[in-house]
Amino acid sequence: MPRKVTSFDVARLAGVSQPTVSRALRNLPGTSPGTRERVLEAARELAYVTSDRGRSLSMRSTQRIAIVSEELTNPYYPELVEPLRRELAHRGYRTVLVADHADGNPVGLDALTDGSYDGVILTTTRRRSPLPRDLTERGVPHVLANRLLDQPEASCCGIDNAAGARQVSDLLAALGHERIGVIQGPVDTSTGKERAEGLAAGLRGRGIGVRRELTRQAPYTHDAGRAAAHELLRLGRPPTAIVCGNDVVALGVLSAARERGISVPVDLTVIGFDDIPMAGWPLVALTTVHCDLQALARMTVELLMDRLENPDRAPVERRIRPSLVLRGTHAAVRGDGRVPPPAAVS
Amino acid sequence: MPRKVTSFDVARLAGVSQPTVSRALRNLPGTSPGTRERVLEAARELAYVTSDRGRSLSMRSTQRIAIVSEELTNPYYPELVEPLRRELAHRGYRTVLVADHADGNPVGLDALTDGSYDGVILTTTRRRSPLPRDLTERGVPHVLANRLLDQPEASCCGIDNAAGARQVSDLLAALGHERIGVIQGPVDTSTGKERAEGLAAGLRGRGIGVRRELTRQAPYTHDAGRAAAHELLRLGRPPTAIVCGNDVVALGVLSAARERGISVPVDLTVIGFDDIPMAGWPLVALTTVHCDLQALARMTVELLMDRLENPDRAPVERRIRPSLVLRGTHAAVRGDGRVPPPAAVS
DNA sequence: GGCTTTTGTGTATACGTATACCTGTCAACA
DNA sequence: TGTTGACAGGTATACGTATACACAAAAGCC
16 A cells, blocks of 8 residues: 655655645746646656645645535525535635534534634524524634524525515415415524515515414425425315425425325415425426525625635625516416416427 | 634643643543643633644544535435435544536546545446546545446445346236336446346346337436436337336426326336435325435445455445335236225325 | 652654745846 | 846745653652
């Protein structure tokens, strides 16, 4: 087993000193073309790769960004992480995913502050999470993506959830729905709170009230959405439409409807939020609110770069405007007229 | 902005030398209880966190394992990564996800050999990928999970795909299907090859032939499965059952069937492979082959630990046995008798 | 109470790279 | 031809931790 090859080995083979190797390999000025060529040749021959540990220690920078997220089994987050990764790679940073709740314990603050990362992107932060403040105190640059804090302690980039919810309420009003069920997300998340409040406000503006007995709260999972939907659908007078905290919950509602033999959209309208790819599959054809995660990622990374360069600047907040996507799970309330056809044959 | 606090700062505050701090914080023998207490107190007061860069450089070990995988937007991989992460965390390792094809280029070999990781787990390797050999040459311990190589160059842990495919063929034969469509995975993946061959062998054993005109090949995506299914379903005599390379492809087939107004399972039986969580949703209720990814992860990590401790031992191969899961997308061929009911109401 | 053995802690150094600084060479210029 | 300056490349050191080794003090032994 050959010992790991270092820049000293390359230097010896090329007949130069170690710093010259460092300069030549990075194309810094102050190296003659001939020497540079000899160094490159030697490095190639030895299959030399610069040690990330040595470089990081010496440069006081790892060129790595941590993305903190709940388990990736929620299909929304890979969709958010991928454009973030791409955007960061484009700027020369590697991305590292850090699980939010490793085996039940909250995220290890130490793991984020041990110098492994130049910055942190938080994606599943709760409204009152102490994590951003902790990171600030320890001097780790960070921004929030997707979710926001109650207090503007950090720069953040989110979706304009109120605007999205308003579009949903406009659609439901236009379709004549009045008994509207709501399965909102967790209230300790900004998305859960903003979407629920935006929907209530939008419906109120159309003269429609949201009734407490038709409202449920569920974490962002299929099973929670399914369970909540069963509760609503077995009521004496079930809702004619169910608005969900996000798409995954909406998929749970569709599962519940399937189990009860309720036809969507004929007997029940279901609306999601996020527009994950699955929502666009003909099998699902979910009417939902589309969020441009490319734009969200671009803006988030921009904000992070700003934090890295100007750590003391005041935090800012940005919003991406979403748009309604009409697919196959909405229809006018029964007896009210025509029903849109299901997805067309391609 | 306070300068990053080091073990020297802690040492000064505690009135000891830097090495004593190192020893005390790690509970090494050779430190008196009184001194240890003073050091811990000082570390707490300064909110000291051991620098990962310094420790890694000094210890020649990062306690990090890289998991190389295609984009996480394929729902299978988060399901595999999560138990791997858990298993590795249990043994004191952090996990880092490395994208297989960052922006189109093959995975950066340098990124895996720059000393950032103590070992590598490859999850989406092709049958003839040069990556394992390269890693061996550069002395980076590694194992394969899920997929295998043609040449046994590395330790690996996979599913017994042939056994799973045989169970599928037994089921189809029992249901009376004879015109069987196959949408197999990429032939340059071991999973694609083994499942297709296993199915053909199993059916042949039951006196059923797999016809070339009913066979398609598709990458492991929903859209590819959907397109292939449309091809098969618009044939003059379409198949009565379609066996898919994996669940995601099967979901594409279900989408295509929905688009064409074909009823599953009455008019078409669809079989997947993997049993991703989505397959169990009542909305989908996919009949498929279940793979125990917990077991796969446990075995994989075991193999990797063995590589870390005995780098020169010969590679080994392990297989996890899968099992058929009967849900709602299979039925006896039409006109043959009774049809199993769809999923029951809960 | 002299001897060895153990124990606690400090000193020196390694890990692999990057960079401030210094030196020597050579071209340009008067 | 002596002076200046640019430039190539070497020397020394920093980054933050871990550990081999030295050394002094304390403890055990007769």
